[in-house]
Amino acid sequence: MARGKKHSPEQVVNLLRQIEVSIANGKTTSLACKEAGITDQTYYRWRKEYGGLQVDQARRLKELEQENAKLKRIVANLSLEKLVLKDIAGGKFLSPERRRCAVNHARQVHGLSERHACLVVQQPRGTQRYRPTQREDEDALTQAIVTLAGQYGRYGYRRITALLRHAGWHVGKDRVERIWRREGLKVPQQQKPRGRLWLNDGSCVRLRPEHVNHVWSYDFVSARTYDGRTVRMLNLIDEHSRESLLVRPERRWSSAKVIEVLADVMVIKGVPQHIRSDNGPEFVARDLRKWLANTGAKTLYIEPGSPWENGYCESFNSKLRDEFLNGEIFYSMKEIRILAERWRIHYNTIRPHSSLSYRPPAPESWQGGTETGYGEVESKVRFPLPHTLDGGYLITKEAALH
Template identity: 45%
Template sequence: RGKLLSPERRRRAVVVLHDRFRVSQRRACRLTGQHRNTQRRPVPPADIEEQKLKRRLVYRRLRLDGWSVNHKRVHRIWREEGLQRPLPRKRKRSRPAGGSKELLRSEYPHHVWAIDFQFDQTMNGRTLKFLNVIDEFSRVCLAIRVGRRCKAVDVIDTIEELLKLYPPPTHLRMDNGPEFIAHALQEWCTGSGTGTAYIPPGSPWENPFVESFNGRFRDEFLNIELLASLQEAKLLAEQHRIEYNVCRSHSARQGRTPLEVLQQWKAA
């Protein structure tokens, strides 16, 4: 299905047809729409700088690392590698529920933690429930809890585990799911002095930071990985969380990674 638009991709398809299915080069070229002279022409060797760029394809990270490179060149190499560009998404402006009332915004690390659930399943069809916890100021993903189910007591256990590593948040931003409005969690927040910032029902755009993480987590992990078991899901999710914090740059933070934002704030 679809067309092989670039000569290089058609070249690779001809090689696969020849090696895997023992198809002659003439017939493989005819099937893929590749001219035989193009197929026989030797591939020009890529220069060293191009090879380095192919290993580091994020434009903002290249600029921060001192590369003087145009974004069009990075885009061209991205296409040559067959990588998919992220689809543009329409952004909805968040509006305060009370008209002119200002929404709570994080002003420093661990001021507001955003929490939300995502669902997937293992290869045997059993449900996986992911609890994602994000620090809104630095965009650091603090935890991805993976389980078959997650109740209010499990949410509390996850937060208490995080409090062994981080200072307690001033507020928890959540939706009105049954796990979040349960008496157990509300009593815990009251006892620990942590406030709750519930978003209005049917307004996911008012929890934008964790929703942004959820979208990327879905595109870059859940839609790609085939999870055979719960233990595998836990291991791979933790690896993704670390990579996200260390390597993922954010345009809203001037192309810095979440870990860099946190480290620079502490240094300042």
């Protein structure tokens, strides 16, 4: 018998039959085994395993043994994969970097191969072996993003991207988002989506602004000084350009004061065709309506209990409260007036507005523009160096790299 030769179940059964016939003819077991080319120990082991079986039964037994071994391996692999997933994390892996770390952990701790670990974590092997390249300006850009995020705590990565572009960085929002999330910066919670603003249950059609000075809107926002006294701020905006025309804090307001501040703004900006407001007592006063009629401006009063009809001004009010009022403590009327006017100028000239392709409503220099690769208009005259609310300047790319 050749050493190491393997026999199929059919060959084993046939050899056992041959040896049994030889023994029945008077030969000894050792002689019969020698003639068959096997040892006595192999004969007794085969007889114990295949004794009494037919050829087809032996073949089926072997197939069952192979299937049983395969099932045992599958169960063992599933148990190992379950243990690996339980050891790595309890949730989904939403980024290739997290999956890459999970694959490395599975290989080091549980001894899985790279192929098996990638299969468990659902990571493509090409992605696992990819090594990201580090750009020269990565550290400087990261520092600029962290600085802006600290300065503008309520801005998301899209507005931070717009500020970086204005400061000279040629960077897309996807790269800024990747750095934003890598640094663990907070993404502001998104508001609930609202319905269309120009309809009120089909009862009226909301007049939409078509050009500058077509529709103005104004509303009051309440705040408090440090001593607990109430301050009411009158906000006036141009709905078409989104420019903030007035942010005026006062302890008390009357129709006469509203007429006074409106006159000051109209001297500079001109008279609007329409002015939209709610039905507050200062806005529906007879003296105010008569004065507006004399100037040629028409009043647009929203339906009672329908603030969404004055959506442009309500949106501005929410930004004023979220980005300014909620982060300040006011000790006097003089302080709140100075800070409110500074924030208004920043809102008009620096703050990127999402509905204007992330440009400010009234930038300090603008002489037409051309389309850029980011889908927005780039000024032919460079924007002035954007400054921050505390009087400093944004970090430009040149300054960061040098």
